[in-house]
Amino acid sequence: TPKPVLFSGMQPSSDSLQLGNYIGALSQWTKMQEDYDAFFCVVNLHAITVGQDPAELAARTRRTAAQYIAAGIDPAKSTLFVQSQVSAHAELAWVLNTLTGFGEASRMTQFKDKSQRFGADTASVGLFTYPILMAADILLYQAASVPVGEDQRQHVELTRDLATRFNSRFGETFVVPEAQIPQGTAKIYDLQEPTAKMSKSAETEAGLIKVLDPANVTKKKIMRAVTDDEGEIRFDRAAKPGVSNLLTIYSVLSGRTIESIETEYAGRGYGDLKKGLVEVVEESLAPVRNRTEELLADPAELDRLLSGAAARANEVANRTLDTVYERMGL
Ligand code: ADP
Ligand code: NA
Structure with missing residues (x-):
């Protein structure tokens, strides 16, 4: 059939x-x-x-x-x-x-x-x-x-x-x-304005993770992502949209649950979470970026x-x- x-x-x-x-x-x-x-x-x-x-x-x-x-x-x-x-x-x-x-x-x-x-x-x-x-x-x-x-x-x-x-x-x-x-597909938010959907037609690029950006550009954007003053790494979409967005991206790309990431980073600072996320994002996007460059070369x-x-x-x-x-x- x-x-x-x-x-x-x-x-x-x-x-x-x-x-x-x-x-x-x-x-x-x-x-x-x-x-x-x-x-x-x-x-x-x-x-x-x-x-x-x-x-x-x-x-x-x-x-x-x-x-x-x-x-x-x-x-x-x-x-x-x-x-x-x-x-x-x-x-x-x-x-x-x-x-x-x-x-x-x-x-x-x-x-x-x-x-x-x-x-x-x-x-x-x-x-x-x-x-x-x-x-x-x-x-x-x-x-x-x-x-x-x-x-x-x-x-x-x-x-x-x-x-x-x-x-x-x-x-x-x-x-x-x-x-x-798609049910259960996470919505990804802008890193600078974490209540707005990440979109390729966004007016400014600072909050946008682009698939083809070089690793150092993406790293800079993630390290500058908006968070909050609380200093605690936990998922709370309403009260902590910035940190929650970082946790969501981390979870989706690593295949790990949000809870296991919260546990790993308990008592640590946002900078540590961001550094971890930089690695997770790079691991996912590097192969796509490299393969795209190969295809565009021919x-x-x-x-x-x-x-x-x-x-x-x-x-x-x-x-x-x-x-x-x-x-x-x-
Ligand atoms: P964009 O806003 O980047 O132009 P589109 O509206 O062209 O994106 O959407 C193309 C596809 O990408 C759609 O299937 C949409 O669901 C998905 N998509 C776009 N932005 C997001 C996002 N921030 N989070 C999750 N999926 C998204
Ligand atoms: Na669009």
Whole structure:
């Protein structure tokens, strides 16, 4: 029996992924690729909704793909491809635009948040219809499962509504997907502002652990992480967000329980915990960083892998798009 299909993607919106992407997405995907026919997409068409420098976008697209592979996505097991190399994404997005109500699209909270950065008048229509392109991404592959963060739940709901609507108007065509929001996946917070989620689009980088940063840069950031005046190493998310975040990262990356780390550091200072964490982080990220550099040193080989995957993605996506056009009388 064929494996169920999984689709997920990430924007090439930065030179390096951040630790939260690694823990919350890449490490999860790496485990899931065994049980699914998985499509992992570098969503560069999504990235242009907020403007881009062309040379930078091209480089970031390669770097993002390289980090996927370096973190364990196996191009022999999963289809790892670049969105703009499969034209069906843009075509199905147009079709789905015509099935989406203006009011329905207006209720997407991520647009409201993101457009505030530009002001409603200067935000692009592409940013407004971003969730509809995301629906196309998912539906083209007949994905049953879409691993995403909590902030993407509303977009997957819209995708489900559009799939159901199309199926009832034009006949059974799409699998109605489910968001798979990893339970028990720790949320990682900014080191300088430990109540805000660590994010590659953060305005300042001081609180961001970047996968591709050199070891000494990461060390400096961890040693300067915000803590508190209490001086006691214990987990308390509400009262001690900074220390709790350090304990969470330590625990997730070492595979140890928070309690065993608290016990090890009982009676010691925050500096000791931070030094220990520097080692744990380096041990996890160094192999990913080194492998990424190797892959980027041979761009022709990386491009060959990506175009092979795009060929397979095109085959699957065009099959779905052909059915859609036929059902719609196009
Ligand atoms: P970013 O905010 O860095 O741009 P995205 O919104 O593109 O991240 O999220 C990509 C994936 O990484 C999602 O699956 C999301 O759940 C995961 N992720 C992002 N930030 C974090 C975080 N701080 N902690 C845990 N997982 C995260
Ligand atoms: Na983002």
